[in-house]
Amino acid sequence: xxxxxxxxxxxxxxxxxxxxxxxxxxxxxxxxxxxxxxxxxxxxxxxxxxxxxxxxxxxxxxxxxxxxxxxxxxxxxxxxxxxxxxxxxxxxxxxxxxxxxxxx
Numbered sequence: 001x002x003x004x005x006x007x008x009x010x011x012x013x014x015x016x017x018x019x020x021x022x023x024x025x026x027x028x029x030x031x032x033x034x035x036x037x038x039x040x041x042x043x044x045x046x047x048x049x050x051x052x053x054x055x056x057x058x059x060x061x062x063x064x065x066x067x068x069x070x071x072x073x074x075x076x077x078x079x080x081x082x083x084x085x086x087x088x089x090x091x092x093x094x095x096x097x098x099x100x101x102x103x104x
Contacts, residue, residue, distance in 0.1 A: 002026040006058050008033050010042065010066035030054050030064055043069040 008020045020037055030045055031054040044067040046052055058064070 004028055004058050004060045004062075006033060006060070006062045006064055008037060008039075008064045008066065010039060011068060024058065028058050030056050030058065033058065033064055034066070039066065042066040 002025075004024050004026055006022050006024065008022060009017060011017050022033055022036060024032060024036070030047075030052060034041075034045075034054070044051060045054065046065045046067065047056065047058075047062050049065065
């Protein structure tokens, strides 16, 4: 029976990555790989950075990535950063020459 060699990556916390090399049967899915490792369910998964489902069949050389849930909505974080910086300190023309017209 043919075997498939894959890597499974997950990040439990920022800056900390866990990896595992697996050899699975040819018809194995992402769910089979996660179950074999015993890792808990995640917010999402992907293969080489592209989103996939748990029933996706794996091929040799795949890198399965398990994603954690977002702690902050990116839109909210951007609004908060902009509010802290202020309107004058941000944007394309924030650093301009003294005594110059706006936009130059």
